[in-house]
Amino acid sequence: MAGDAEATRRRLLQAATQEFSARGLAGARVERIAAAAGSNKAQIYHYFGSKDGLFAAVFDALVERTTSTVPMDVDDLPGYAGRLFDSYVDHPEVQRIAAWHRLEQTGTDGTTPAAARLRSIEQSNRTKIEAIAAAQADGRLPGHWLPEELLGLVLQIAAVWHSSVPEFDDLLTGSTREHRRQVVVDAVGRLLTP
Template structure:
């Protein structure tokens, strides 16, 4: 019985990930999520309490997966940015979910613990590398990390009109641009 409940919960999270990535929180429909998960709306409310609770569970799981899969290496921030880029290429819904989160949750006062903890650890790793002379100090650790995070997601944040100008750029070249940009940023 417990295995079936866990399987249902996983199916709901998978279906909700696709739905929220496509439509955001406001546009997502629990009936479509339930149908895609071969479940029912009552199960969504049972496991997650509400559509917002389901989004929070999806976003939390996505954040944890990214943090676990792409640990920071303050001694090699260009390659860290490249690995983040790789992660976004493999999981394009990550940047879409993050965009919906920023659009629909900004100013809500709700902060996600896994992101707070992860950001604090990354900032401390960068700060320690700066104190050790491995990284330049022209930017604070917070600023440097923010720039690196944004550079790693650069390609997924462009408008279609800008992307059209770069139509011939393959994933290998896009990754190289990210890595080279971060290398230039952290060059002493």
């Protein structure tokens, strides 16, 4: 029955992704997740331990999918930003769940408690920062930004259209997906000029 267990776990993650994307951690209900997955609440607690554990599993799965389908190429950071932009357009739940994580897992002092920190994103960012630092050390990337600053700027630029308020989006009615993508690629390219 291992196949059944894995299928149930996948259905729960898929249903939870939709629920957390729409309602966040606080607004999500395990009853709705279980019903949407054709499962029950007991299985959520069995597989994930808690609603927080389920949220972390969803976030980890999204990080894993994004990092495996959109690997960073330090020799083409503008292209990487463009591919991230594409991924965010094609999978809007990623940015929504990331926003809920920032809102609901960050303390008033701006830090994330250790219990709420997600190792997948921390490891992904560490690996990227190390790759950027190595490329800076051997001259493939300019060194006028610290590696973590450069990564942060690239990630924020790639997500710029997905993090704006609807009122700003209304101003961009004539802006196509292709144009927005090109703005992202060009902006990251300019970051790399001395």
